[in-house]
Amino acid sequence: MPHAVTLQEVADAAGVSVATASRALSGKNRVAADTVARVRAVAAELGYRVDPIARALREGSTRIVGMIVPVIGNPYFAQLVDAVEHELHRAGFELLLADSHGELAEESRRLTVFGDRKVDGIVIVPSHRQRSAGALRAVGAEIPLVQIDRSAGVSLADYVGVDNEIGLGLALEHVHERGARSLVYVGADDVTSSGVERWNAFDRTVDRESVAVGEPFRGDFSLATGAAAADALVARRELPDAVIAASDLIALGLIGRLREHGVEVPRDLLVTGFDGTELSQVLAPTLTTVVQPIEAVAADAIGFLLSRIAGSTAPVRSSRVAPTLLVGGSTAR
Amino acid sequence: MPHAVTLQEVADAAGVSVATASRALSGKNRVAADTVARVRAVAAELGYRVDPIARALREGSTRIVGMIVPVIGNPYFAQLVDAVEHELHRAGFELLLADSHGELAEESRRLTVFGDRKVDGIVIVPSHRQRSAGALRAVGAEIPLVQIDRSAGVSLADYVGVDNEIGLGLALEHVHERGARSLVYVGADDVTSSGVERWNAFDRTVDRESVAVGEPFRGDFSLATGAAAADALVARRELPDAVIAASDLIALGLIGRLREHGVEVPRDLLVTGFDGTELSQVLAPTLTTVVQPIEAVAADAIGFLLSRIAGSTAPVRSSRVAPTLLVGGSTAR
DNA sequence: AAGCTTTGCGTAATCGATTGCACTCTGCGG
DNA sequence: CCGCAGAGTGCAATCGATTACGCAAAGCTT
Numbered sequence: 001m002p003h004a005v006t007l008q009e010v011a012d013a014a015g016v017s018v019a020t021a022s023r024a025l026s027g028k029n030r031v032a033a034d035t036v037a038r039v040r041a042v043a044a045e046l047g048y049r050v051d052p053i054a055r056a057l058r059e060g061s062t063r064i065v066g067m068i069v070p071v072i073g074n075p076y077f078a079q080l081v082d083a084v085e086h087e088l089h090r091a092g093f094e095l096l097l098a099d100s101h102g103e104l105a106e107e108s109r110r111l112t113v114f115g116d117r118k119v120d121g122i123v124i125v126p127s128h129r130q131r132s133a134g135a136l137r138a139v140g141a142e143i144p145l146v147q148i149d150r151s152a153g154v155s156l157a158d159y160v161g162v163d164n165e166i167g168l169g170l171a172l173e174h175v176h177e178r179g180a181r182s183l184v185y186v187g188a189d190d191v192t193s194s195g196v197e198r199w200n201a202f203d204r205t206v207d208r209e210s211v212a213v214g215e216p217f218r219g220d221f222s223l224a225t226g227a228a229a230a231d232a233l234v235a236r237r238e239l240p241d242a243v244i245a246a247s248d249l250i251a252l253g254l255i256g257r258l259r260e261h262g263v264e265v266p267r268d269l270l271v272t273g274f275d276g277t278e279l280s281q282v283l284a285p286t287l288t289t290v291v292q293p294i295e296a297v298a299a300d301a302i303g304f305l306l307s308r309i310a311g312s313t314a315p316v317r318s319s320r321v322a323p324t325l326l327v328g329g330s331t332a333r
Numbered sequence: 334m335p336h337a338v339t340l341q342e343v344a345d346a347a348g349v350s351v352a353t354a355s356r357a358l359s360g361k362n363r364v365a366a367d368t369v370a371r372v373r374a375v376a377a378e379l380g381y382r383v384d385p386i387a388r389a390l391r392e393g394s395t396r397i398v399g400m401i402v403p404v405i406g407n408p409y410f411a412q413l414v415d416a417v418e419h420e421l422h423r424a425g426f427e428l429l430l431a432d433s434h435g436e437l438a439e440e441s442r443r444l445t446v447f448g449d450r451k452v453d454g455i456v457i458v459p460s461h462r463q464r465s466a467g468a469l470r471a472v473g474a475e476i477p478l479v480q481i482d483r484s485a486g487v488s489l490a491d492y493v494g495v496d497n498e499i500g501l502g503l504a505l506e507h508v509h510e511r512g513a514r515s516l517v518y519v520g521a522d523d524v525t526s527s528g529v530e531r532w533n534a535f536d537r538t539v540d541r542e543s544v545a546v547g548e549p550f551r552g553d554f555s556l557a558t559g560a561a562a563a564d565a566l567v568a569r570r571e572l573p574d575a576v577i578a579a580s581d582l583i584a585l586g587l588i589g590r591l592r593e594h595g596v597e598v599p600r601d602l603l604v605t606g607f608d609g610t611e612l613s614q615v616l617a618p619t620l621t622t623v624v625q626p627i628e629a630v631a632a633d634a635i636g637f638l639l640s641r642i643a644g645s646t647a648p649v650r651s652s653r654v655a656p657t658l659l660v661g662g663s664t665a666r
Numbered sequence: 667a668a669g670c671t672t673t674g675c676g677t678a679a680t681c682g683a684t685t686g687c688a689c690t691c692t693g694c695g696g
Numbered sequence: 697c698c699g700c701a702g703a704g705t706g707c708a709a710t711c712g713a714t715t716a717c718g719c720a721a722a723g724c725t726t
C-alpha cells in the first residue's frame with residue numbers, strides 16, 4: 001500500500017508549514033505567489049489529494065448527496081437516478097443511494113443514516129403522501145432536501161415534479177380526438193402524491209358531458225396493477241373505448257393481460273400510459289404515453305438543492321415541468 | 334439545529350472520561366459492568382449516535398461500499414443494483430453508486446474517487462474486458478474489490494457471474510427441440526466479457542452438424558442493437574428459423590423492429606433472450622429467456638467482498654451461477 | 667504481610683485537514 | 697530614525713472518536 005500522501009508531507013517537501021500548504025492549495029488566503037507555485041508543484045509531483053474524510057470532519061460537509069427512491073427496479077426511477085447522478089457529478093458531488101421499497105420505516109431509517117453521515121443534501125421520492133412528512137420535516141430542518149417526482153407536502157421542502165394536470169389533459173384530449181366516448185382510469189391509490197394528483201387531474205379534466213366514465217381501478221404503479229385491472233375490466237359487462245393508465249408499467253401490464261383475454265389493443269380498446277420510459281416504445285403496440293422530461297426535472301431539482309446547499313434561505317419553491325404526449329400504436333385507429 | 338450529541342457529552346453526563354465512554358459503548362475492552370450499564374443508559378437517553386466521519390478518520394474505514402455499473406437505465410443493472418444494495422444494507426453498509434456510461438475514463442475516475450473516499454469495498458461491472466484491468470488492479474491492490482456480471486480478468490479480483498455456457502446451452506437445446514434448424518446469433522461485441530463469453534458459448538455449443546448457422550450480428554446489449562439486427566436480418570435473402578439473442582433488450586428490440594417489417598415472432602421466427610428481466614414477461618410475445626438468478630449472484634458477490642473486507646487473503650475466487658430457462662411465447666410453435 | 671497480577675479508568679496522542687491568532691519582517695510616512 | 701500597516705507564515709486548537717500507555721486500587725499468592 002503506497003501510503004496516501006498527506007498534507008504534512010507536501011508541506012515538508014516544500015519547506016513550509018501545513019498551514020501554509022493548506023492555504024496555498026485552497027488559494028483563498030494571502031500567500032506569496034511563489035510559495036503558492038512551489039507548494040502546488042510539489043503537491044502535483046507527489047500526487048497529493050485531500051482526504052475527503054478529514055476535510056469532512058473539519059468542515060462538517062461531505063460533498064455527498066443522498067437519494068432515496070421507492071424502487072430502483074422501476075425503469076422510470078432508474079432513469080431518474082441516472083439523471084440525478086449525472087447532474088450531481090457535474091457539480092462535484094457523489095451519490096449515496098438508498099431504496100425504501102415503499103416502506104415508511106425503511107425510508108425514515110435511511111434518512112437518519114443520511115443525517116448521521118452528514119450528507120450535504122438529500123433528494124427524495126417520498127414513499128407516502130402524508131406519513132412521510134414527519135421524517136422529512138425533521139431531517140429537512142438540518143439538511144437541505146428536495147422532493148422529486150412525488151411530494152409529502154409542497155410547503156415542507158422544495159419540490160420538482162411533472163405537471164400531472166397537463167399530462168392527463170393531453171391524454172384525455174388525444175383519446176377523445178381518436179373517438180373514445182367511454183373511459184376508465186387505471187392508476188395508483190392515494191398513498192402517493194402522484195397517485196392522488198393524477199386521479200384528481202383525470203377526474204376534474206374529463207368532460208362528463210361528452211364521455212362516459214367507468215368505475216376507476218386503483219392499485220400502485222406496477223405491472224401487476226395493470227394486469228389486475230385487465231382482469232377486472234374483462235369481468236365487467238362491457239369494455240370502455242379507452243383506458244387512461246397512470247404509468248407505463250400499468251399500461252404495459254394491462255395490454256399484456258388483456259391480450260391473454262383475447263382483447264387486442266388498439267383494436268378493441270385504446271390505452272395511454274404515463275412516464276415515457278424507453279421500453280414502452282419497443283414492443284407492439286408501442287405506447288401512446290405522456291412523456292416526462294426526466295432530465296429537466298432532475299436538473300431543476302438539483303438546481304434547487306445546490307442553491308440550498310449554498311445557503312439560500314429563499315421561501316420553499318415548488319416547480320412543475322410540463323410533459324408532452326408521444327403518440328404510439330396503442331391508440332391507433 | 335439540535336446540535337448532535339457528542340461522546341464527550343455522554344461521558345460528562347455519565348461522570349466518566351471519553352475513553353471509558355467509548356470503551357463502554359464498543360464493549361470490547363474491560364470496563365466495569367455497572368459503568369457499561371450507566372454509560373449505555375445515558376447514551377440512549379441523550380440519543381447519542383457515533384459520528385461516522387470521525388470514526389472513519391480514526392479507523393480508516395467508512396462502512397461504505399462503492400458500486401460502478403455501465404448504465405443504470407438498463408433494467409437488468411437496475412435489478413442488480415437493487416439486489417446488491419439489499420445485501421449491503423443487511424450487512425450494515427451504505428451504497429455509493431456511480432455510472433460509468435460504459436466509458437473507461439469515467440470508470441477510472443470513479444474508481445479513484447472511491448479510493449480517496451476510502452470506501453471499504455468496491456463492486457464493479459467492468460466496462461471493458463481488457464482495458465478496465467489497469468485501473469482495477471491499481472485500486473484492487475488497496476481496496477477489496479469484486480467484479481460482478483462482467484470481468485476484466487478473473488485472476489485480477491474475485492468474480493461472480495452467470496454461467497454463460499450453460500445459458501446458451503439451454504437456449505440452443507430449446508430452439509432445437511422446437512424444430513429450428515437454422516440459427517443466427519445476435520449479441521454484443523468483444524468489448525465486454527459477457528459479449529465474448531456468450532458468443533463463444535454459442536459458437537462452441539451449437540451443433541453445426543444438424544443446424545445451419547448464419548452470420549452473427551454483434552453490437553452492444555441494447556434495444557438499438559436488436560433493432561439494427563432486425564434490419565440486417567430482413568435485408569438478407571432468407572430468415573433463419575431462430576435468433577439467439579444475448580440480452581432481453583436485444584431480443585425485445587429485435588422483435589419490435591421485425592414486426593415493423595411484417596415479420597412476426599414466433600410465427601415466422603423464434604427468438605430467445607438472456608437475463609430474465611421482469612419486463613420481458615409482459616408484452617406479447619412473452620420472451621423465452623435465460624433467467625439470471627440475480628439475487629444469488631449479488632449474494633455471492635457481496636459474500637466474497639465482505640470476507641475480503643474482513644481480511645481474507647484467500648486466493649482469488651471466481652464463481653459461476655447456473656441460469657435457468659424460462660419458456661415464453663417467443664418460441665411457441 | 668510483602669510482592670505480583672489483574673481490573674478499571676484517565677491522560678494524551680492520533681487520524682488529516684482547516685483556520686484564528688500571533689509573530690516577524692519589509693516598506694513607507696512623519 | 698521611530699512607529700505603524702500589512703503581507704507572509706507558523707503555532708496550535710479544532711472537528712469526534714479510538715486506543716496505547718500508565719497509574720491506582722483491589723485481589724491473589726506463599
